[in-house]
Amino acid sequence: MSHRQHPPHNCKELISEISLLLDGELNRHAEQQLMDEINSCSTCKQYYNSHAAYKKTVSQKVTRMSCGEDFKDALRAKIRGL
């Protein structure tokens, strides 16, 4: 991540890294460095807030389907029969 210490702030480049940050793909040092830069730019901050809201909404609101205990019991019975 040291390449971002010197070049001028580039929103487009930073925005692609915000996904890495919110997906947990950066180490703690890189996260902190990126957060400092995000907080210094209103455009990047707006994108960060929007993408964080997107992640939270999709993970929490998309309908989650469950197979149920009967299905699991049927699987247990099937493997015992193999």
Add this chain to the structure above:
Amino acid sequence: MTVVSTEPILNKEELFEQELLPHADALYNFAYHLTYNEEDANDLVQETFMKAFRFINSFDAGTNAKAWLFKILKNGFINEYRKKKKEPSKVDYEDIIAYQDADEEKGGVAFDLREDIFDGMMGDEITIALNRLPIDFKTVILLCDIEGFTYEEIAKIIDIPIGTVRSRLHRARNMLKESLKEYAEKMGYKK
């Protein structure tokens, strides 16, 4: 010196019960969103567990059982369901390029979405928008945003390079956001 493991040695049934079965609901959810059909999802999950049990000796206890099961399920889905339905086995790359160009021209749709728009959205609308995405795009969102797999795990599950996981996720999310933006505008949200 020989290191003796203190971990109990599990038999096949115990390994199945402890390491594999706890992922049944997550697998079923993935299968349902892939097939959009409860019966097909049931069959796919059942086949996945039967296959996993047959090959359980090749599974190292304590390693990532969830990713292993998801890979088996994904392969089963491609081999059986997509072949039956005669769908293309890959994303149509002309569509991707056309979409990418449009995306670049707009400068990224994501800028337009205020965070409070997401708060006001209903789960049904988001689920419908997600299920309408082309299968390869829907898959990466399910694996990353719903199941929380890392890019490396996703790359292994769907057999694509990590760089492709990143670019596909970016495009998939923009497609989903575009769809949600249209919905939000219909519901009267202002930019």
